[in-house]
Structures are given as structure tokens and as C-alpha cells.
Amino acid sequence: MSQNIYPVPEGFAGPNTINAEQYAALYAESVDSPETFWAKAAERLEWFKKPTQIKDTNFDPKNFYTRWFADGELNVSVNCIDRHLATRGDKTAILWEPDSPDTPSQAITYRQLSERVNKLANALRTLGVQKGDRVTVYLPMIPDAAVALLACARIGAIHNVVFGGFSPTSVADRVRDSAAKVIITADEGLRAGRKVPLKANVDAALQQEGTQSIEKVIVLQHTGSDIAWQEGRDVWLHDITASEPAECEPERMNAEDPLFILYTSGSTGKPKGVLHTTGGYLVQAAYTHEAIFDLREDDIYWCTADVGWVTGHSYIVYGPLANGATTLIFEGVPSYPDASRFWQVVDKHLVTIFYTAPTAIRALMREGEELVKKTSRKSLRILGSVGEPINPEAWRWYYDVVGESRLPIVDTWWQTETGAFMIAPIPGAIPTKPGSATKPFFGVQPALVNAEGEFVQGAGEGNLVITDSWPAQARTVYGDHQRFIDTYFSAYPGYYFTGDGARRDEDGYYWITGRVDDVINVSGHRIGTAELESALVQHPKVAEAAAVGFNHDLKGQGIYVYVTLVAGEEPSNELQKELVAHVRKVIGPIATPDFLQWAPALPKTRSGKIMRRILRKIAENAPDQLGDTSTLADPSVVDTLVKERHLT
Numbered sequence: 001m002s003q004n005i006y007p008v009p010e011g012f013a014g015p016n017t018i019n020a021e022q023y024a025a026l027y028a029e030s031v032d033s034p035e036t037f038w039a040k041a042a043e044r045l046e047w048f049k050k051p052t053q054i055k056d057t058n059f060d061p062k063n064f065y066t067r068w069f070a071d072g073e074l075n076v077s078v079n080c081i082d083r084h085l086a087t088r089g090d091k092t093a094i095l096w097e098p099d100s101p102d103t104p105s106q107a108i109t110y111r112q113l114s115e116r117v118n119k120l121a122n123a124l125r126t127l128g129v130q131k132g133d134r135v136t137v138y139l140p141m142i143p144d145a146a147v148a149l150l151a152c153a154r155i156g157a158i159h160n161v162v163f164g165g166f167s168p169t170s171v172a173d174r175v176r177d178s179a180a181k182v183i184i185t186a187d188e189g190l191r192a193g194r195k196v197p198l199k200a201n202v203d204a205a206l207q208q209e210g211t212q213s214i215e216k217v218i219v220l221q222h223t224g225s226d227i228a229w230q231e232g233r234d235v236w237l238h239d240i241t242a243s244e245p246a247e248c249e250p251e252r253m254n255a256e257d258p259l260f261i262l263y264t265s266g267s268t269g270k271p272k273g274v275l276h277t278t279g280g281y282l283v284q285a286a287y288t289h290e291a292i293f294d295l296r297e298d299d300i301y302w303c304t305a306d307v308g309w310v311t312g313h314s315y316i317v318y319g320p321l322a323n324g325a326t327t328l329i330f331e332g333v334p335s336y337p338d339a340s341r342f343w344q345v346v347d348k349h350l351v352t353i354f355y356t357a358p359t360a361i362r363a364l365m366r367e368g369e370e371l372v373k374k375t376s377r378k379s380l381r382i383l384g385s386v387g388e389p390i391n392p393e394a395w396r397w398y399y400d401v402v403g404e405s406r407l408p409i410v411d412t413w414w415q416t417e418t419g420a421f422m423i424a425p426i427p428g429a430i431p432t433k434p435g436s437a438t439k440p441f442f443g444v445q446p447a448l449v450n451a452e453g454e455f456v457q458g459a460g461e462g463n464l465v466i467t468d469s470w471p472a473q474a475r476t477v478y479g480d481h482q483r484f485i486d487t488y489f490s491a492y493p494g495y496y497f498t499g500d501g502a503r504r505d506e507d508g509y510y511w512i513t514g515r516v517d518d519v520i521n522v523s524g525h526r527i528g529t530a531e532l533e534s535a536l537v538q539h540p541k542v543a544e545a546a547a548v549g550f551n552h553d554l555k556g557q558g559i560y561v562y563v564t565l566v567a568g569e570e571p572s573n574e575l576q577k578e579l580v581a582h583v584r585k586v587i588g589p590i591a592t593p594d595f596l597q598w599a600p601a602l603p604k605t606r607s608g609k610i611m612r613r614i615l616r617k618i619a620e621n622a623p624d625q626l627g628d629t630s631t632l633a634d635p636s637v638v639d640t641l642v643k644e645r646h647l648t
């Protein structure tokens with residue numbers, strides 16, 4: 001067992017290092033006296049008005065509320081920029097590494113960032129964007145993505161970032177649901193040398209019903225390609241910012257005013273607009289970023305996520321900039337021009353903290369050690385992982401090959417809804433175990449509930465819940481507070497249900513086992529089975545569809561769909577390709593099914609519910625584990641599906 005525990009490296013110490021004793025004491029204080037603890041934690045921010053009310057929360061679904069720092073006033077952009085200007089004005093805030101290594105990288109100082117953010121904030125105000133208005137952001141991984149977020153924050157507009165890989169329909173859905181006034185996009189994005197037609201996607205999205213709320217499309221010139229232009233609606237970002245002053249009065253925001261909406265998949269229906277507010281979110285994003293990455297003043301910090309996901313929000317933009325750090329934004333992909341790109345970039349910019357996803361680690365692991373070993377990586381100090389459970393084999397490769405057995409790995413468990421890290425090792429305090437996210441962060445109280453609905457004591461396994469509020473938790477589902485309560489606080493009334501399963505070992509370490517709801521985690525991205533199914537049945541030839549996840553060597557989970565055609569339609573290879581392409585078009589390439597099986601019928605209970613448990617077992621090629629099929633309306637359906645299963 002001992003070789004499975006990786007102790008805190010000897011001599012590990014920096015100005016923000018938290019050791020084991022400090023962790024224990026602070027954790028105890030954070031749960032015993034949350035008011036005192038978080039009042040102190042809030043002092044890391046600059047407030048227009050310091051909060052005196054700290055925690056005011058109730059998880060009872062009948063009388064639910066979550067207020068943190070409720071009488072405090074602040075502005076996120078002031079915290080991420082202005083307050084650093086006196087001491088860090090010439091420090092690099094954002095390092096940009098473009099898609100191609102042949103394109104020069106860029107370094108943007110805090111002072112330059114301030115200028116760009118203020119100009120855009122002024123331009124947004126000139127266009128009529130006011131506090132509380134929604135702004136959709138659909139940009140590539142360029143510094144302007146951070147600029148756009150901070151400009152919204154400066155004037156109190158609520159941003160909604162849509163991942164650049166999403167389809168026009170996904171953009172339209174999010175514009176409609178948030179009733180956004182403005183979209184900020186670029187002519188095109190670039191990924192692995194290929195162009196992504198962002199503006200054309202926006203044009204297509206805005207042709208769809210219910211998107212008339214959009215008054216202006218702000219376009220950033222990135223690749224310089226020709227694009228269609230709608231006079232009166234479309235404006236160039238460089239035109240509208242050119243004559244704006246480089247100072248913009250920040251909006252005084254209440255701690256509970258919304259900062260952003262981010263859509264994420266759940267087990268039912270369309271993606272939900274998870275809403276985060278200002279004060280609690282920023283306190284915890286900044287605090288966790290400093291503590292878990294053991295931040296030091298001259299760190300070069302690189303998180304490889306996309307700003308379209310929550311990881312990009314909290315740990316590319318808000319956490320690092322609130323801490324005055326240098327954050328690297330990478331436009332490209334790990335495999336372009338070749339699979340050593342990550343390590344080339346680490347060496348080029350002397351990255352000290354590197355934070356990526358297990359799916360990337362597994363893909364690079366497959367390419368062999370040579371590509372890693374030909375680079376130095378001597379600058380690295382800490383490695384991080386996020387997005388899905390990291391399998392111990394990938395963890396060890398990351399540790400031994402990338403980190404040369406000298407760097408702590410911080411495996412960070414959290415969610416769009418949690419806003420910031422929840423379970424993750426503080427590197428100076430907590431020895432790690434490959435595959436475990438280890439121990440809760442300050443103020444986070446996890447618990448496991450077994451099949452009988454009872455709390456698991458000591459070592460054991462169950463559904464992961466959080467028993468009390470934490471500052472960065474989502475406050476609602478935009479426009480549908482009841483759905484928020486139903487989704488997260490009703491399965492186990494009085495507790496936040498994460499949708500994940502977990503195991504706790506004899507040392508109190510948590511091991512996340514994955515989603516227990518109908519969410520498929522593909523390469524760290526959440527896709528709802530309901531979204532896939534609704535995309536498929538939109539096709540005129542599809543009568544019914546069911547989607548399930550299956551174990552996938554690289555992606556963690558892959559997508560397996562079963563399709564029943566309408567009467568009179570015949571399965572064919574062409575139709576199969578057409579349906580896969582259809583899903584890509586409706587949702588986006590990240591939702592591409594790996595396998596599509598024709599199903600003459602789907603296994604259903606007598607009340608008409610699809611038995612996904614059985615479909616999962618068939619997809620996993622475990623027909624001997626189908627369990628009880630006697631409750632099915634027609635058990636023979638299963639035999640046909642098993643016989644015709646796709647994988648071997």
C-alpha cells in the first residue's frame with residue numbers, strides 16, 4: 001500500500017504553502033465557524049463595501065436560500081485588474097500561445113489588460129449594454145476571450161460563454177434562453193490549423209426562431225478571412241473600441257449580483273443555465289487557485305481547458321487574475337503540430353504550474369515517452385488534473401514521465417455548479433494517491449449516501465452529496481429556480497446532490513467513481529443522454545432513440561446510441577452516417593456518437609420507461625450482467641440487441 005501513497009515532497013515550502021497541521025486547523029475552523037473563516041477569506045478581495053453578513057444559507061428545499069457576503073459590494077474586474085496596477089502593472093497578466101508555433105506568442109501586461117478591458121467595457125455601454133443585460137461570448141482561445149469576460153464584469157453585464165466547438169443550434173438555444181442583447185465573436189477560430197467558422201455559425205444561429213433579443217454582433221478580426229456582414233447589426237470590435245477612453249467606471253456590484261451564466265448538461269431536458277454570482281464565487285475561485293496550486297509570485301500558470309467550460313472561467317480567467325498571476329491562454333490542441341506541443345509550450349514559456357485533463361494525458365501517453373523526454377520541463381513545479389476521474393495508470397505516467405517523479409499532482413474534483421474546487425489535495429499538506437481527489441477544501445462537507453438513503457460512516461461507497469453551502473456554489477438555474485431545487489436539492493432533501501458516485505477509504509480520501517445520473521462524461525465534457533436523444537428524434541427518419549455511455553480508453557466514456565427508425569425506413573450505412581452527422585450538426589462535434597446500433601425496438605418497462613441499465617450493459621458487452629429483465633414489456637427485445645451489438 002505504501003508505494004501507492006506519494007508524500008508531500010521534502011522541503012516543499014513557499015509563501016502560500018499550507019502544511020498538514022495548518023490544513024487540519026483551517027478545515028476545522030471552516031466547518032465549525034464558517035462565519036469567522038470566510039470573513040477572513042473575503043479579505044483577500046478588494047471591496048467597495050466590506051461584507052458584514054457572511055453566510056446566510058439554507059438547503060431545505062422548502063425554504064431554500066443561498067446568500068454569501070450579502071451586504072458586500074465589489075467589482076470583479078477591479079479585483080482582477082485595477083488593484084494589481086500599482087505593484088504589478090508591468091507584470092504579464094496573460095501569455096498567449098497561438099495555434100501554430102510559427103505565429104508569435106504575445107504577452108499582455110496588467111496595464112495593457114486594463115486598457116483593453118476598459119475600452120471594451122465603454123464600447124459595450126455605448127451600445128446600450130447595462131448592468132444585468134446578458135452578453136453571449138463565442139470566441140476562440142485568444143486573450144480577447146478574457147478581455148470580453150472582464151469587460152462584462154466591469155459594467156455588470158452577465159456573460160454567457162458558449163464553447164467555440166458548439167453548433168449554431170447550440171448557440172441559438174443559449175441566446176434564446178438567456179435573451180442575450182449582444183454577441184461577441186470572431187471572424188474565425190483556429191484549431192490544429194483548421195478554421196472554425198465562428199461568425200458564420202453566429203449568422204446561422206441568429207436565423208433561428210427566438211433569437212431576436214440580439215441587437216448587435218461584435219466581431220473580432222482574428223484570421224482576417226472574408227465573412228458575411230449584416231449592416232446595422234454587425235460591428236467590428238476594433239472599430240467600436242478605437243475611440244473609447246481607456247478608463248471605465250466600474251459598476252458597484254452587490255456580492256449576490258449575477259456574474260455569469262454557463263450552460264451545462266444534466267440528466268433531463270435541455271442544458272441548464274447555471275448562474276453564478278459575484279462575491280462568493282470570486283472569494284473561493286481565488287482562494288482555491290492560490291491554495292491548491294501553492295501559488296508563488298513568479299509562477300507561469302497554464303490551464304489547458306477552454307474558456308467555454310467552467311474550468312476556463314474559474315482557473316484561466318478569474319482565479320489567476322484575482323491573484324495577480326500570469327495565466328497562459330493556449331489556442332491550439334495537444335497533438336498539433338505533434339504530440340509534444342504541450343511540453344514544447346512548457347519549455348518555451350517556462351511554465352511552472354500545468355493543469356490539464358485525463359483525456360489529454362491518456363492520448364499523449366499513447367504516443368510514447370520519447371515525445372515528452374525530448375523536452376526539458378525543468379520549470380514545472382505542480383501538475384493538475386480535472387474533468388473526470390483519472391485512472392491510476394494515467395496518473396502514474398503523468399507523475400513518472402511528465403513530472404519525473406518529483407512533482408505533486410493535484411487532482412481537482414468540482415463541477416460547473418460548484419464554481420470552484422471542492423475536493424483536491426493541498427500540495428504541502430496532503431499526500432496523494434493515484435486516482436483519488438483526496439480531501440475536501442475548506443468549508444466543503446462531503447458525505448456519501450448509500451442505496452438505502454443513509455449516510456455511509458467511515459470507509460464505504462455511495463452517492464456524493466455536500467451537506468452545507470459553500471461560497472462559490474451556483475445560485476440558480478437561469479429563469480427556472482424550481483428546476484435548480486428539483487435537480488440538486490430534492491434527491492436528498494437538505495443536501496446538494498452532485499450526480500457523482502464516490503468511495504471513501506480508511507484514510508478519509510475520496511475517490512470519485514463517475515456520474516450516477518444520465519450524463520455521459522466524454523473527454524471531460526458533459527453530454528446529457530436527453531440532449532443526444534432529442535437531437536436524434538428531430539431527424540425525420542428516427543422514431544425513437546436511447547443514448548448511453550460506455551468505457552472508452554481515451555475519452556473516459558464514449559457515446560453509444562440505439563436508434564429505432566420510423567416504420568418503412570430501412571437501416572443503411574448511409575443513414576447511419578447521416579444520423580451521426582446530424583447529431584454533430586445539432587449539438588456539436590463533441591457529441592459525435594462512437595457507435596450507432598439499429599434497434600428494432602428498445603427495452604422498456606410496462607410503464608414505457610426505457611431501461612437504460614440494460615442498454616448500458618449491452619454497450620459494455622456484458623450480456624451476462626443484464627440483471628432482472630422480467631419487468632420488461634417485451635424481454636425478447638433484449639436478445640435481438642445483444643445479438644446485433646456493435647462492439648466486439
Ligand code: 6R9
Pocket residue numbers: 264309310311385386387388389390411412413414415416417437498499500512514515521524525526
Ligand atoms: C470542473 C468540471 C463536472 C463533472 C463531475 C465529475 C467530473 C470533474 C473530476 C471529475 C473525477 C475529477 N469530474 N473533475 N471526476 N475527478 N477531478 O469538469 O466541471 O464540466 O461541470 O463536469 O466532471 O463527474 O460531476 P463540469
